[in-house]
Amino acid sequence: xxxxxxIGTKNKKGQVFTxxxxxxxxAPRTPSFYTGSEVIKEAIRRAxxxxxxxxxxxxxxxxxxxxxxxxxxxxxxxxxxxxxxFAVMSQCAGAAFGGxxxxxxxxxxxxxxxxxxxxxxxxxxxxIQCIVTCRGINSPLSIQPDTIxxxxxxxxxxxxWHAETAQDFYDWILVGYMVSEEPEVHLPLALCCDxxxxxxxxxxxxxxxxxxxxxxxxPYRSPVPxxxxxxxxxxxxxxxxxxxxxxxxxATHASWQQEVWAAAERSRKHTIAWLNGLIETEDVEADVLxxxxxxxxxxxxxAIRLLADEGIRVGLVKIKxxxxxxxEEIKEATKHATxxxxxxxxxxxxxAKEIKATIPxxxxxxxxxxVCGGMTMPPEIxxxxxxxxxxxxxxxxxxRG
Amino acid sequence: MSKERIKxxxxxxxxxxxxxxxxxxxxxxxxxxxxxxxxxxxxxxxEQHSLCAGCPESMAFRYILASLPNPEDTVMVGSTGCTSLVxxxxxxxxxxxxxxxxxxxxxxxxxxxxxxxPDRIKDVVVLAGDGxxxxxxxxxxxxxxxxxxxxTTICFDNELYANTGGQESGLMQKGFxxxxxxxxxxxxxxxxxxxxRESGCHYVVNCTVSKPSLVEKVVRNAVLIAREIGPTYLQLxxxxxxxxxxxxxxxxxxxxxxxxxxxxxxxxxxxxxxxKQLLAERDAKAKEKKAAAKQLVS
Numbered sequence: 001x002x003x004x005x006x007i008g009t010k011n012k013k014g015q016v017f018t019x020x021x022x023x024x025x026x027a028p029r030t031p032s033f034y035t036g037s038e039v040i041k042e043a044i045r046r047a048x049x050x051x052x053x054x055x056x057x058x059x060x061x062x063x064x065x066x067x068x069x070x071x072x073x074x075x076x077x078x079x080x081x082x083x084x085x086f087a088v089m090s091q092c093a094g095a096a097f098g099g100x101x102x103x104x105x106x107x108x109x110x111x112x113x114x115x116x117x118x119x120x121x122x123x124x125x126x127x128i129q130c131i132v133t134c135r136g137i138n139s140p141l142s143i144q145p146d147t148i149x150x151x152x153x154x155x156x157x158x159x160x161w162h163a164e165t166a167q168d169f170y171d172w173i174l175v176g177y178m179v180s181e182e183p184e185v186h187l188p189l190a191l192c193c194d195x196x197x198x199x200x201x202x203x204x205x206x207x208x209x210x211x212x213x214x215x216x217x218x219p220y221r222s223p224v225p226x227x228x229x230x231x232x233x234x235x236x237x238x239x240x241x242x243x244x245x246x247x248x249x250x251a252t253h254a255s256w257q258q259e260v261w262a263a264a265e266r267s268r269k270h271t272i273a274w275l276n277g278l279i280e281t282e283d284v285e286a287d288v289l290x291x292x293x294x295x296x297x298x299x300x301x302x303a304i305r306l307l308a309d310e311g312i313r314v315g316l317v318k319i320k321x322x323x324x325x326x327x328e329e330i331k332e333a334t335k336h337a338t339x340x341x342x343x344x345x346x347x348x349x350x351x352a353k354e355i356k357a358t359i360p361x362x363x364x365x366x367x368x369x370x371v372c373g374g375m376t377m378p379p380e381i382x383x384x385x386x387x388x389x390x391x392x393x394x395x396x397x398x399x400r401g
Numbered sequence: 402m403s404k405e406r407i408k409x410x411x412x413x414x415x416x417x418x419x420x421x422x423x424x425x426x427x428x429x430x431x432x433x434x435x436x437x438x439x440x441x442x443x444x445x446x447x448e449q450h451s452l453c454a455g456c457p458e459s460m461a462f463r464y465i466l467a468s469l470p471n472p473e474d475t476v477m478v479g480s481t482g483c484t485s486l487v488x489x490x491x492x493x494x495x496x497x498x499x500x501x502x503x504x505x506x507x508x509x510x511x512x513x514x515x516x517x518x519p520d521r522i523k524d525v526v527v528l529a530g531d532g533x534x535x536x537x538x539x540x541x542x543x544x545x546x547x548x549x550x551x552x553t554t555i556c557f558d559n560e561l562y563a564n565t566g567g568q569e570s571g572l573m574q575k576g577f578x579x580x581x582x583x584x585x586x587x588x589x590x591x592x593x594x595x596x597x598r599e600s601g602c603h604y605v606v607n608c609t610v611s612k613p614s615l616v617e618k619v620v621r622n623a624v625l626i627a628r629e630i631g632p633t634y635l636q637l638x639x640x641x642x643x644x645x646x647x648x649x650x651x652x653x654x655x656x657x658x659x660x661x662x663x664x665x666x667x668x669x670x671x672x673x674x675x676x677k678q679l680l681a682e683r684d685a686k687a688k689e690k691k692a693a694a695k696q697l698v699s
Contacts (some may be wrong), residue, residue, distance in 0.1 A: 050516050051509065082505070083544040088504035089498040094509025097496050098476070099517055102509075120498050127695070133605075228514060229474050232407040319698035395671070 005322040008214055011048065017211040019151065020178050024171065024216070024274075026150075026328045031208035031254035036199035038104070039166045040068040040131060043173035046213045050077040055088045058143045059109040059195040060133040064105045085110035096126035099219030099226040101177065107195055108135035111149040114154075119189040122157030122260050127180040127217075128188045129173065130158075133195040134294075134345075136373055141299060144374020150322065151350035157196045157260040159189040161268055161275075162293040166203040168320075169193055174214060175274040183221045183293055185259070185267040192322075192396065194345060206275075253317040257316035266326050271321055278326035279319050281333050286315035288386055289337040292351055293319040295377075297378045302379035307386060314341075314386060319351075327358050339389045340365045343382050347372040403475065404430045420448060430473040436621075436697050437467045437670065446472055448490040452483060455649030456655060458557055458639040461610040462487055466557065469493070469590070470624050474591040475515070475524040478507045480533035482564045483641075484557060502539030503529045504545035507552045507563055525552035531572040534563045535591050539571075544599040549631040553623045556593070556634070559641040564674035567644035574665070579644070593671060597634040603673040604633040609656035609666045619670070626676045634674075638666040 006017045018027070022048075025312040033043065042062040044052070052071065071079035077100065082088035085106050096102045106114055111132055121128055134149055136142030153160050159180055164168045172191055180189045193199065206304035219226040271278060282304075288301035297318045304314045317333045319326060334340055334355075342352040342365060352367030359365070366389050369381045407425055409417050413646055413662045418699040427437040428444040439445075446466040452459045462484075469475050472493050479488045481500035498506055507527045514523035534556040535544050542554060562568040569582035578585045594607040604626045606619045618638070623633040640655045642648065647655055659666040672680065 013620055050515055054508065078512045080512075080548065082508075083540060087505040087541050087544065090498065090505035091509035093498055093502075093510075094478070094496070094506035095507070095513035097498075098510040098513030100509075100513035102513075117502075123465065124498065133545070144672065169422070227476050227496050228517065229476055229494050230406070233492050233494050 005179035009279050015211050017215045018212040023212045028209050031204050034209050035202050036166045039170045039205050043170045048214045048216045049103045051095040052079045052103045053088045053091045057107050059199045060105040062106045081334050083136040085114035089114040092128050096128050101130045101141040103218035105131040107133045108137045125186045130190050133199050134191050135195040146372050148283050148346040150192050153190045161191050161321050163193045164297045170205050179270045186223050191348040197295045240367050268324050278321045279329045281317050283315035284333045286313045288314045288339045290318045291317040292342045299377045299379050303382035306383050330358050343372045436617045437464050440467050446492040448637050450487045455652050457652040461639045464613045464616040468620040470621050478503045478527045482530035498678040501533050504690035505541040508545050508550045511552045527554045531558045532570045535571040543600050546632045553627040553633045556636045557634050557639045559639050563641040598671045602634045603631045603676040605671040607636045609638040609660045611656040626660045630675050
């Protein structure tokens, strides 16, 4: 079945299955004032989800529960609360193996508990979408925003995108399925945002019409067989490779791992089309650039405004996708910069490390400012970091004596 | 899936593997009264296996696959362990993902199949070892039962971790000296069949696989009850002859010794009231059909 064959027909809620290009780019938008959690619900209402599996963990609990309401209203095929994030991610895998479009959400320690599942999802080529509302994972217990978990997700083989705003979130949830379900991609997507900052604040978001929804997932476009006994079950191999310690066995595993990462690379062209590029730039001719992702970008914008008032010109690179990593785009955007400032909401500075490993003359990268454990990032500390880098005297910030 | 779906194009017939040709020409997909007696006469749904010579698990595998009432619409879920060495050679769709998450996978799978095929029967059968079922995966085993997920859980109980070399497991007998139990296991064999009953399973059996007819009966009951009512659980003794110091020929005797009335694998069966009613209806229908057939002949 071609996915386009259902375009124009209605689902049981009366929504019209719509060509995603028309739905996302041409259909009228209605500005709505919603929290990030409500925005997730509204995106999922239009995403033709077969199965959603939920588990409570702050700060994603509200979104996960709101999607339960969608199930009660009849917008989702099935919905239930699993027993832990590890179980939930396996339940999601089971549903995706069975040919369903699957959605789930998690955060912080939940991401870590579920972690064994993520490389399995990628290796099994399951195009599950998991919203990650990032929060601290350390002990002592913290529920506050912190993006450290993204650094683990980046090594799993999943696509990893980092939304800055609720609008990003709304659009990317919907187009995320279009990218990850491409036969040549067919990978899970971790769609990350900074917990609380995005989930619990209200923002104006332009929504697509309620009576339009994505075309349903077609599991028979998958590059691996759907486990529903609707296609011939063939013996996969005479001896499982796990039993073998020989070159063919190693080469098989190696080539499959390479294929998973190659599939992520192949997502580039689709992602560029849907997200209008893997990065977004402003004034990259400036000597000083702020390069980062998530809400650190928003704080960077404020810092740029403050510095402009003082006559200091600073440009911006917003990184939208972390996997695939926009290597060429970042190289190009930063080629004129003498100072590359990387503000981050985590203690280790994974973004700065990635950028340093990408660009020539990595000493241009200033790995900070960094906040963590739930601290906010006042634009003033970014301003101060930039001034220090430029050798400009600035007043001492309170508490940073 | 009907048998039609696996037919080979005449143009390509000669280049298909002979295993596949046999599957199409003489497997028992769609045969209503398929069972263990088909073994050796029809193409089986399991090819060669890479288990040890004489492994009772290989017998159990063959009996179960021959007994599935609806293999053409059955998806199996396995876990890491000796079973995962066999599944790649099984001619029904099967999923291996991680160690211990089999009942979570099956929960999602069964729900997806119910959403996608609301008017069709799609059976889900979990088959995993005792480490996967009772130790690392116990949480997910029980939670699937609490939620009344409609699939069958089969545990191959060999009372240890066989695939990793014979370490202590929860289903090991108390006092057994094994790797990681250097002074003998200090606590009793976990009583999962009783726990299964209390957790909401509608059909629970504890037995060995020494008698193929018995395996056939309990598998058919378990799959039918899971399909119509709720979770079912089979705990089958498949001794690891290697790790308990037996020879290849001694697996069957080991099972016979362990199923004596006072032994730990004496046949035990629990059937919930709704399940009893379902089986009675099924048996009545079968009787009726038989009588009608008899009348037709005479």
